Amino acid sequence: MEIKVMKNILNSNQDKANEIKDYLKEKKVLMVNLIGSPGAGKTTLLEKTLEHLKGKYSIAIIEGDVATDRDARRLQKYGCPIVLINTDGACHLESISIQNALHEFDIDSVDIIFVENVGNLVCPAEFDIGEFSKIAVLSVTEGDDKPEKYPLLFREAKLLLLNKVDLMQFTDFDKESFSKDVQTLNGQLPVIELACRNNEGIEPWINWLEEQVTKIKG
Amino acid sequence: MEIKVMKNILNSNQDKANEIKDYLKEKKVLMVNLIGSPGAGKTTLLEKTLEHLKGKYSIAIIEGDVATDRDARRLQKYGCPIVLINTDGACHLESISIQNALHEFDIDSVDIIFVENVGNLVCPAEFDIGEFSKIAVLSVTEGDDKPEKYPLLFREAKLLLLNKVDLMQFTDFDKESFSKDVQTLNGQLPVIELACRNNEGIEPWINWLEEQVTKIKG
Numbered sequence: 558m559e560i561k562v563m564k565n566i567l568n569s570n571q572d573k574a575n576e577i578k579d580y581l582k583e584k585k586v587l588m589v590n591l592i593g594s595p596g597a598g599k600t601t602l603l604e605k606t607l608e609h610l611k612g613k614y615s616i617a618i619i620e621g622d623v624a625t626d627r628d629a630r631r632l633q634k635y636g637c638p639i640v641l642i643n644t645d646g647a648c649h650l651e652s653i654s655i656q657n658a659l660h661e662f663d664i665d666s667v668d669i670i671f672v673e674n675v676g677n678l679v680c681p682a683e684f685d686i687g688e689f690s691k692i693a694v695l696s697v698t699e700g701d702d703k704p705e706k707y708p709l710l711f712r713e714a715k716l717l718l719l720n721k722v723d724l725m726q727f728t729d730f731d732k733e734s735f736s737k738d739v740q741t742l743n744g745q746l747p748v749i750e751l752a753c754r755n756n757e758g759i760e761p762w763i764n765w766l767e768e769q770v771t772k773i774k775g
Numbered sequence: 776m777e778i779k780v781m782k783n784i785l786n787s788n789q790d791k792a793n794e795i796k797d798y799l800k801e802k803k804v805l806m807v808n809l810i811g812s813p814g815a816g817k818t819t820l821l822e823k824t825l826e827h828l829k830g831k832y833s834i835a836i837i838e839g840d841v842a843t844d845r846d847a848r849r850l851q852k853y854g855c856p857i858v859l860i861n862t863d864g865a866c867h868l869e870s871i872s873i874q875n876a877l878h879e880f881d882i883d884s885v886d887i888i889f890v891e892n893v894g895n896l897v898c899p900a901e902f903d904i905g906e907f908s909k910i911a912v913l914s915v916t917e918g919d920d921k922p923e924k925y926p927l928l929f930r931e932a933k934l935l936l937l938n939k940v941d942l943m944q945f946t947d948f949d950k951e952s953f954s955k956d957v958q959t960l961n962g963q964l965p966v967i968e969l970a971c972r973n974n975e976g977i978e979p980w981i982n983w984l985e986e987q988v989t990k991i992k993g
Contacts, residue, residue: 594812595896595925596917623897624926646927648866648897676925678813679841679866679895698916698942699814707813707894708842709864724916727942729972754947 570684573652577659577687581670587766587773588670590686592710593694594703595676598720600628601753602694602762603671607635609763614668614770619658621650621675628673638662649680652687668770678703682710689769690715697725701735704742711742716749716765723752788902791870795877795905799888805984805991806888808904810928811912812921813894816938818846819971820912820980821889825853827981832886832988837876839868839893846891856880867898870905886988896921900928907987908933915943919953922960929960934967934983941970 581588591599603618610616618639620629629641640658642650650672662670672688674681682691693714695703698721704711711717717739725732739746749765751758799806809817821836828834836857838847847859858876860868868890880888890906892899900909911932913921916939922929929935935957943950957964967983969976 594814594894594917595921596812596914623924625924627920627924646897646901648895675897676812677866677895677897679864679893680898683864696814696916698914698939699812702845703813706840706843706845721916724942724945727945 570651570653573656574685574687577652577656578689580659581687581689582773584664584667585774586664586667586670587770588672588688589766589769590672590674590681590688590691591694592674592678592681592691592714593676594678594696594699597676597694597696597699598751598753599673599676599694600631602718602720602751603632603673604635605753605756605759606671606763606766607632607637609759610669610766611635611637615666617662617667617670619650619655619670619672621654621673623647623675644675648675648677649684650674650686651684655686668774669766678707678710682707682713689773693717695719696721697730698728700728701731701738704735705738708742711739711746714743714746717746718762719748719750720753722750723755723757788869788871791874792903792905795870795874796907798877799905799907800991802882802885803991803993804882804885804888805988806890806906807984807987808890808892808899808906808909809912810892810896810899810909810932811894812896812914812917815894815912815914815917816969816971817891817894817912818849820936820938820969821850821891822853823971823974823977824889824981824984825850825855827977828887828984829853829855833884835880835885835888837868837873837888837890839872839891841865841893862893866893866895867902868892868904869902873904886992887984896925896928900925900931907991911935913937914939915948916946918946919949920956922953923956926960929957929964932961932964935964936980937966937968938971940968941973941975 616637620641691714749761834855838859909932967979
């Protein structure tokens, strides 16, 4: 009995995710799902990204947070529509919340939706929210062993952003070991190194985004 | 119906946690539950702690990991009994696994049990595992806003270890804002600053542990 209930919940999440995928495909909107530990730098990444893309694309944001509107407030100044989903303690976003959030946007005028998931390297990787791709955000201060220790996200992701590389010199981060582990988990996974705070590495990330938008717009 | 099933699961976790609490109290064993994000420095903290305490106390370790035995292998050289709980993707430890793990120790000869929970600032805080206290491990590279953004752990914890303070000068960490938030969430919460990698701040942490052992041994 208990297992059945879990299955129903998971199926319903995947069903809604599939509906969202079809809807965004039809509307030619790129939606990416940013996943990483607390403090990996997801909000700072979004700040820098919005600075680069404003005026060029029409962008909307879905902010997932356990509590507070701190991240949403940080992004307010860029003038994009933002929906904040306060999970009230829950550890990940699900597709039903995303579907509700999408209704708040004038979708026909949107090119890119950034979803900042709850800061968590484990649970958000398990839940499809209808995104075009999951993007793993990892900071070097978390350590080179994290892909092997939390493998699901790195298997599922279409891009890995390695952030805070400006701090690498002050840590024991072993880049060779890191790259070997990533290669073993997901040989297809491109890695872009960034130091968002100092605007390093933003260009390759913007290029990646623009390539995806071009693909989707067809 | 669905809500009932969830309640049963939660109750069963709390029931087992209460059994464990009674058992450890009777056996006069201190069990602490280390909780923090991936890369907060929990395993390095344990390495330094074992170096300091070996020969003085009899210690046992329960390692929670989503995948791999990397952390358990790092601790093997200290010669303590270690039980590794591979959660196979699950995001936190539950009391039933802890109860099974405790059977593996010669409990009458154990003074302290360190549980290293799965790297996750959200879910482990929700699950009592029968510990004497939850200890929050946060690294300054995660940012000063984390207590307010992930409040449950900081409300539940009996001690906050602020790690990687050697890197504070290279970050935007605002200590005043951090302390204010912690004070608001949990006015009773002592904070110890550490840089485990450089052996800074280990002494106050060891003192805290020894005080708890003394309390328990009575």
